[in-house]
Amino acid sequence: MSRSPLHSATIIDVAALAGVSKSTAARALANYGSVSEKTRERVERAAKELGYQPNSLARSMITGQTHTLGVVIPDISSHFFANAMRGVSTAAREAGYELLLSSTEGDLSLERRAIELLAAKRVDGIIVAPVSTEETAHLERLENQGIAVALLDRPAPQVKSASYVSVDHVAASSMAVNHLIDLGHRHIGIVTEAVMPPDWQESLDTADGTLLRPSAARLVGYRDALRSAGIRYRDEYVALSAYAKTSARAATERLLRQNPQLTAIYCTDSELSAGSFAALQDMNVACPKEISLIGFDDQDWATLVRPRLTVVEQPNYQLGMAAAEEALAAIADPEGHRRRRTLNGRLIVRDSTGRPRSGRPA
């Protein structure tokens, strides 16, 4: 009770009160070395009386471990990352790790600063969904500092020692488009954030698609599916949109106006799906009668709207867990091989997709 109000008790205070040396007090409190039962009890009583709270900074200084994982993501408020974070959080807690979180707003310089601060705080590992696939020097530097890196959702090929956890976006995307093709659709538009990677022609023929950023990989999956079905890929069916509902809405309206022959639309992202759905409503386009729609990510509203939305579901929570697991594995075994862990998306067919009408009124 009534001790110095601001400066909390240290191990020395506890030792003094218990009448032992600080080494002994330390052993008793942190459970290492050997201490007699009596001494331990005495020390513990003293600690309780003083309201002793260990200082893990001091401990970390010596052990070189902070039991802390850094998490660097573009936007904590997004559905995907908020859910992934819960997975990260669960896995971390079970392993006895804390989380140091930075939300970077998709800003590369903020990401750099965040990484630097986390390194200064000596986190044991970092889970990052990098803003850029190429600009990753700040991440590569972590290797030399002995900080484990696990990439979440977005690849960074130059960070050699990092594990990478994501959905197989190419396959998930193809699955969605194949569903439309199976229904008989031949004119399928796509609303996406991505620009096609410059080397997409090759990408189509290799498995490298999995090393593209998700949005690009999804676009590749779209092309793959069309190609396999012998359907021509048309640039004019690709509507680029910024990552925002209003933008997706405008992009969708443009897409439909300029391509009256379209009978289906596939959205590569949850945010974009909401925008496209709103566009159909605004334009009074009957769904799925005139236009079939597939969204990405199974959100709350998918079953609340009419028609219920057919979506590609991603295992958000599991992705977060897996990323944390990989980071922890890399911490436990710094020399171990880093892994590429791919989870599967799942198509949930609801009411927003159906057979195409012969023709849609322009």
Place this chain on the structure above:
Amino acid sequence: MSRSPLHSATIIDVAALAGVSKSTAARALANYGSVSEKTRERVERAAKELGYQPNSLARSMITGQTHTLGVVIPDISSHFFANAMRGVSTAAREAGYELLLSSTEGDLSLERRAIELLAAKRVDGIIVAPVSTEETAHLERLENQGIAVALLDRPAPQVKSASYVSVDHVAASSMAVNHLIDLGHRHIGIVTEAVMPPDWQESLDTADGTLLRPSAARLVGYRDALRSAGIRYRDEYVALSAYAKTSARAATERLLRQNPQLTAIYCTDSELSAGSFAALQDMNVACPKEISLIGFDDQDWATLVRPRLTVVEQPNYQLGMAAAEEALAAIADPEGHRRRRTLNGRLIVRDSTGRPRSGRPA
């Protein structure tokens, strides 16, 4: 280049390479005290060459500051907290603070453990949305440790020195119910997570409602509004629901079945709103014709569904920012008065509320 791979360079290595004492190197690198321009340059060059990364643990040991805020919330994946976190994140970053995040799943013992670990990590302040209003001994203890506390969304009256940031739930709730009353509704049900606090009778007559947990405060606001309008409060119009869509759905169906005279329903939470909306759909109840519905929290889907949902909107992002600001203010001025900061909810009238029908078919 080519240094010891795992052990990164310390200030001593830098000093040696630059040919100065470690005190001087430290001054040059951390920008305190005075160093000649020449020396500073030499030290900086050495630091760069060695890839020197400061160790902020060591610094924190001495300064007693970690420039870190702990954040303890029940569920990072919820719409409310995910958005609030973005506000916290922005405010913290602007002040040069990092965030140590714990998601506690609404489990009190996990919250206790999280608080203890944050204290051990010597965070400068903690933002917490406590699981319990009463069981807050672990939070009270933080005061003695000189850790600033800001409460987010949920009060904890016994934590005397803590600031508290939330929406005025009583007023927001009354506003929603008044809207229904103004439309002519007299039989208004409520779907809520809360049990009425034991002393609610008094609560109704005082401003203490603001010290209730949000769900209870919202229930009080509901009663207030009814009472002011001279409408009798009936226990059977209160449907208790667990915090889950399926539970809210079942609760809503029960409520409507057992009370055919109801013409309106008010939901006190975003999760519950989704469940209630789904229930109306399932039961084929025309909204707003047969039942008017008001939801809580303006989510994505509120404008995507039909009818568009009338809601009470909370400023989630701003609540997070305000909580961070309060924590930072308390750190800057430990003796300052703690504040109660109340933000306003806002009623957004859309299409799910209308005039009541004379009678609803049972």
Place this chain on the structure above:
DNA sequence: CTGAAAGCGCTTACAG
């Protein structure tokens, strides 16, 4: 089982 010494990587007075 227990204690004294050294040290983690810095910052903080205090001399020169």
Place this chain on the structure above:
DNA sequence: CTGAAAGCGCTTACAG
């Protein structure tokens, strides 16, 4: 402006 010493609160060998 610069350096040597002490110290933040612990843990880690090393003796006894």
